[in-house]
Amino acid sequence: xxxxxxxxxxxxxxxxxxxxxxxxxxxxxxxxxxxxxxxxxxxxxxxxxxxxxxxxxxxxxxxxxxxxxxxxxxxxxxxxxxxxxxxxxxxxxxxxxxxxxxxxxxxxxxxxxxxxxxxxxxxxxxxxxxxxxxxxxxxxxxxxxxxxxxxxxxxxxxxxxxxxxxxxxxxxxxxxxxxxxxxxxxxxxxxxxxxxxxxxxxxxxxxxxxxxxxxxxxxxxxxxxxxxxxxxxxxxxxxxxxxxxxxxxxxxxxxxxxxxxxxxxxxxxxxxxxxxxxxxxxxxxxxxxxxxxxxxxxxxxxxxxxxxxxxxxxxxxxxxxxxxxxxxxxxxxxxxxxxxxxxxxxxxxxxxxxxxxxxxxxxxxxxxxxxxxxxxxxxxxxxxxxx
Amino acid sequence: xxxxxxxxxxxxxxxxxxxxxxxxxxxxxxxxxxxxxxxxxxxxxxxxxxxxxxxxxxxxxxxxxxxxxxxxxxxxxxxxxxxxxxxxxxxxxxxxxxxxxxxxxxxxxxxxxxxxxxxxxxxxxxxxxxxxxxxxxxxxxxxxxxxxxxxxxxxxxxxxxxxxxxxxxxxxxxxxxxxxxxxxxxxxxxxxxxxxxxxxxxxxxxxxxxxxxxxxxxxxxxxxxxxxxxxxxxxxxxxxxxxxxxxxxxxxxxxxxxxxxxxxxxxxxxxxxxxxxxxxxxxxxxxxxxxxxxxxxxxxxxxxxxxxxxxxxxxxxxxxxxxxxxxxxxxxxxxxxxxxxxxxxxxxxxxxxxxxxxxxxxxxxxxxxxxxxxxxxxxxxxxxxxx
Numbered sequence: 001x002x003x004x005x006x007x008x009x010x011x012x013x014x015x016x017x018x019x020x021x022x023x024x025x026x027x028x029x030x031x032x033x034x035x036x037x038x039x040x041x042x043x044x045x046x047x048x049x050x051x052x053x054x055x056x057x058x059x060x061x062x063x064x065x066x067x068x069x070x071x072x073x074x075x076x077x078x079x080x081x082x083x084x085x086x087x088x089x090x091x092x093x094x095x096x097x098x099x100x101x102x103x104x105x106x107x108x109x110x111x112x113x114x115x116x117x118x119x120x121x122x123x124x125x126x127x128x129x130x131x132x133x134x135x136x137x138x139x140x141x142x143x144x145x146x147x148x149x150x151x152x153x154x155x156x157x158x159x160x161x162x163x164x165x166x167x168x169x170x171x172x173x174x175x176x177x178x179x180x181x182x183x184x185x186x187x188x189x190x191x192x193x194x195x196x197x198x199x200x201x202x203x204x205x206x207x208x209x210x211x212x213x214x215x216x217x218x219x220x221x222x223x224x225x226x227x228x229x230x231x232x233x234x235x236x237x238x239x240x241x242x243x244x245x246x247x248x249x250x251x252x253x254x255x256x257x258x259x260x261x262x263x264x265x266x267x268x269x270x271x272x273x274x275x276x277x278x279x280x281x282x283x284x285x286x287x288x289x290x291x292x293x294x295x296x297x298x299x300x301x302x303x304x305x306x307x308x309x310x311x312x313x314x315x316x317x318x319x320x321x322x323x324x325x326x327x328x329x330x331x332x333x334x335x336x337x338x339x340x341x342x343x344x345x346x347x348x349x350x351x352x353x354x355x356x357x358x359x360x361x362x363x364x365x366x367x368x369x370x371x372x373x374x375x376x377x378x379x380x381x382x383x384x385x386x387x
Numbered sequence: 388x389x390x391x392x393x394x395x396x397x398x399x400x401x402x403x404x405x406x407x408x409x410x411x412x413x414x415x416x417x418x419x420x421x422x423x424x425x426x427x428x429x430x431x432x433x434x435x436x437x438x439x440x441x442x443x444x445x446x447x448x449x450x451x452x453x454x455x456x457x458x459x460x461x462x463x464x465x466x467x468x469x470x471x472x473x474x475x476x477x478x479x480x481x482x483x484x485x486x487x488x489x490x491x492x493x494x495x496x497x498x499x500x501x502x503x504x505x506x507x508x509x510x511x512x513x514x515x516x517x518x519x520x521x522x523x524x525x526x527x528x529x530x531x532x533x534x535x536x537x538x539x540x541x542x543x544x545x546x547x548x549x550x551x552x553x554x555x556x557x558x559x560x561x562x563x564x565x566x567x568x569x570x571x572x573x574x575x576x577x578x579x580x581x582x583x584x585x586x587x588x589x590x591x592x593x594x595x596x597x598x599x600x601x602x603x604x605x606x607x608x609x610x611x612x613x614x615x616x617x618x619x620x621x622x623x624x625x626x627x628x629x630x631x632x633x634x635x636x637x638x639x640x641x642x643x644x645x646x647x648x649x650x651x652x653x654x655x656x657x658x659x660x661x662x663x664x665x666x667x668x669x670x671x672x673x674x675x676x677x678x679x680x681x682x683x684x685x686x687x688x689x690x691x692x693x694x695x696x697x698x699x700x701x702x703x704x705x706x707x708x709x710x711x712x713x714x715x716x717x718x719x720x721x722x723x724x725x726x727x728x729x730x731x732x733x734x735x736x737x738x739x740x741x742x743x744x745x746x747x748x749x750x751x752x753x754x755x756x757x758x759x760x761x762x763x764x765x766x767x768x769x770x771x772x773x774x
Contacts, residue, residue: 012392048568052448053448055434056680061439061440061471062470062471062758062759064631065758065763065764065765065766068630068763069762069763069764074630074631074632074763075629075630075631075632075647075763076629076630077482077629077630077766078470078472078478078630078766079468079469079470079628080469081466081467081468081469082466082467082468082469083449083465083466083467084448084449094466094481097488097490098484102482104485148515154610168430202606229770238683241464241466242462242463242464243452243461243462243463243464243465244461245461247464257462260462371449371452375456376452376455376456376461376462377449377452377453377456378452378541379452379464379465
């Protein structure tokens, strides 16, 4: 396979945009990415669209085709992919693979979701897992429940504290306040996080990501032509997609797919966790980021609490985690999340991240999880990028 | 790219199965395909699932993962793809590409849909195009409307008759009566077709495919190992996915994506329409099959009417079209349709099609359309297979 570079990025602001359509959002992101890549729409040879549930949201079908049509791109293969919360990363990975294997030289990958137009009851019905009463659903294992249990177990096994968990939200919201595309753009104190409404003990409201509307897009090109379009191509050093399994042991403090996925990604990139300057990881809840520190090898198993408390995931630390503000600031705009993470990474590796720039960043990791992540319906999508 | 073969096939009967779940249907098809391929579940290295709208149908999410879990397959990449009515063919094509480019040696592709559990009003809302009021929807261009207009134009320009259109349904229902997996298994006469309820002039009820429930699965392997598993591997000679555009002229009697897609497929296979022994084509309406004859090069433009009337698409004719009974007999089980077509082709090329066997069949073409096919949201998926 040949090297592939990201040559263009474009995202909408994440937030609540009831006046816009899914198509508006997708178009905005793609048009920005195409402009940023200095390609013409007709240069795009293939596209993948990520969207979780446009029909469930009542927004019609064929969103990929519709976005391309509005951009004047016709006659090329376009396919919608879906893999739960990792949907956008899959759109990226499929496009990457097609360029890497030479089917095309320039491809577009985008993700879009509009969640605020759906009423809360419907949203809850979808995300509480009651679709699978025979499995997780009837045990109350909704997403907050799963990550709250995981937090409790981590506290029990390793002495992790409520404060350490809350510090993740404080860090990410501080970063989010520096990101004009984030949804929540005001920093919060440790007290504010700890005293915000209890959702599922020990997770308070500010430790749970909001939903929202938005889109994110990237243009990929084979590395050998990338410099025709940009002076700052960023190369994809690894792309990994694995699905999980039920844990072989009784521990509930790690995600099997992430541990295996990270090993595979480091091997593919011929790099290790010590080489990573910054990471965008799937912080749907504070617990998630904490266990990602460990599963991705940034610290040892059980030391996630100390890792955040000692500032190792903050500016100046070992690996700056979620400098975009993460899902806790941006919101988890499901179909768009993975590519939104990649956009932040490209900005950082280009040195264009403004006030939240990680100085000297050369290598970065993106992690996006999907499905019922503790089980064999959970997926881990991991990409490593380098300048 | 290396050659890829289909080594296993498995489908459910198509019909109305309210007592089954989407998972039941998907599992049945995949288990059959894996058994037919003589592989172990753990031999499957990668999978793609096709499903149009499981959420819209109210059936939960992550159907691909759930089916694999029940089959005991964990830890491998599994992704759901969707491309309107061409969804299943895309699942097949993505899996084919991964094997062809060497990412894995053995892959599973399946498609599943359960449509009869949805009430008719909801179904109508989805399929009448009203999701796009700014485009087709406000002009009444539902699927029956589009294909009725196309029929009228074909009759006007080329003298095609109502009887010729109806003969397509007669042929396909006669074939369907020989296919135990079809939904409609009784043959109908020309009078019965012409006198069935008028849906959209000139299309009567029996010229419109039913909906239904079902699933279809195949196991693919690199050609060099295929004979370890089967004595009758069938090779993929071409795989093409193109998207359409608005016609450059005012004609409304052809599908741009199909014409371009067929050219590309023949080039890829180094074969021509004269080499095709049988074809499974997307006969959602009788009009569709008629224009496919022309667009796929089985006859000249405008001669589709004569082609069916002279028996050229029937047993003993130039190209036997839809020996499975087609969508007009099986129903269009959207997420499963494309792979169901492929299953029939494999059966035929193995010589295992029983009473509907096309004698001496060596080369076959599969065609599956998706989206608003007359426009730039329409897709054409075409595969050519050979023994």
